[in-house]
Amino acid sequence: MRAYVFEPREKRQKSLATELENAGIEPFFVDEDFFETGLAPLTQPGGEARPILIGESPDTHDQIRAVRRAGCTNPMIVLRDFRNSQDTSAALDRGADDVIVSPIKGSEVMSRINSILRRSHGHAAECVEVGELTAFFDGRDPIVSGARIKLSKREHSIFQHLALNSNKVISKNAIYDAVYGMSADQPFDKVIDVYICKLRKKIAAAASSGAQYIETVHGRGYKLSAPEQLELPAPEVQADSRQPPLQARA
Known part of the structure; x- marks a missing residue:
C-alpha cells in the first residue's frame, strides 16, 4: 500500500518511514505544495484508495480542508505529537477520518487505514x-x-x-x-x-x-464475483402406478 505523507520535520521522516514500511505501507513524502497542486491525481479512478497522512503543523486544518474541497475522498489521518481533544475534534469536523497520537506505530496506522477503506466501500466486517x-x-x-x-x-x-x-x-x-x-x-x-x-x-x-x-x-x-451456479437438471417425475391412465379417468 502506498500513502502520501506530509511531515514538515525532516528529522522525523526517516523514523516514520521505517515504521510505516515495516507495516507494509510505502510512504511518498510530499511538501506543502502538494495541497495546492498535487491533489488532482487523487480524484481519478483508483486514486481514492491512496491514504493521506498529515503530520502536525500550524496549517493542518487548512490542509484537511484543501483535500476535501478538491473532491478527494481518500482516507486521511492526522499524526499528532500530543493528545488535544479540542484540536482532534476540529480536525475530524473539517474532514479528517482519524487522529493518531505519538508514538506512531505502523501496524496501528495500517489497521486504521484498512478500517476506513472497507467502510468507505460498504464493508463493516473484517x-x-x-x-x-x-x-x-x-x-x-x-x-x-x-x-x-x-x-x-x-x-x-x-x-x-x-x-x-x-x-x-x-x-x-x-x-x-x-x-x-x-x-x-x-x-x-x-x-x-x-x-x-x-x-x-x-x-x-x-x-x-x-x-x-x-x-x-x-x-x-x-x-x-461468485461464479454463476450451474443449473441442476429437473428431477424426473415417477409415474404413480396407483393412478389410472389419464384417458381412463376422463
Missing part, C-alpha cells in the same frame, strides 16, 4: 465472502474452499482492490493506479493482466469447483 472465497481486509491472505492461498505482495494489493469492490467492474486503469500510484492518463503495460492471470490460477486451483472468480468485462475491466 472480511467479505464471495462464493467459496473469503477475502480479508487486514492483510491476511484469502481462504478458498477452507484452504488459505498464498499471494505475493503485488498479487495481494491487486486482489484486495478487487475485493473492496467485489461485484463491481473495476477498470485496469483504476487497479494500476491503486497499486502503483500512477494517474489514469499515464501509460501502463500488461502487468495487471499478468497478475490477474496468476490470481485466477491460484483461486481456481484451490476452489473445490475449479471455477473462475475474476471475470474480464471486455472494454471495461475486471470483476470479482
Whole structure:
C-alpha cells in the first residue's frame, strides 16, 4: 500500500518511514505544495484508495480542508505529537477520518487505514465472502474452499482492490493506479493482466469447483464475483402406478 505523507520535520521522516514500511505501507513524502497542486491525481479512478497522512503543523486544518474541497475522498489521518481533544475534534469536523497520537506505530496506522477503506466501500466486517472465497481486509491472505492461498505482495494489493469492490467492474486503469500510484492518463503495460492471470490460477486451483472468480468485462475491466451456479437438471417425475391412465379417468 502506498500513502502520501506530509511531515514538515525532516528529522522525523526517516523514523516514520521505517515504521510505516515495516507495516507494509510505502510512504511518498510530499511538501506543502502538494495541497495546492498535487491533489488532482487523487480524484481519478483508483486514486481514492491512496491514504493521506498529515503530520502536525500550524496549517493542518487548512490542509484537511484543501483535500476535501478538491473532491478527494481518500482516507486521511492526522499524526499528532500530543493528545488535544479540542484540536482532534476540529480536525475530524473539517474532514479528517482519524487522529493518531505519538508514538506512531505502523501496524496501528495500517489497521486504521484498512478500517476506513472497507467502510468507505460498504464493508463493516473484517472480511467479505464471495462464493467459496473469503477475502480479508487486514492483510491476511484469502481462504478458498477452507484452504488459505498464498499471494505475493503485488498479487495481494491487486486482489484486495478487487475485493473492496467485489461485484463491481473495476477498470485496469483504476487497479494500476491503486497499486502503483500512477494517474489514469499515464501509460501502463500488461502487468495487471499478468497478475490477474496468476490470481485466477491460484483461486481456481484451490476452489473445490475449479471455477473462475475474476471475470474480464471486455472494454471495461475486471470483476470479482461468485461464479454463476450451474443449473441442476429437473428431477424426473415417477409415474404413480396407483393412478389410472389419464384417458381412463376422463
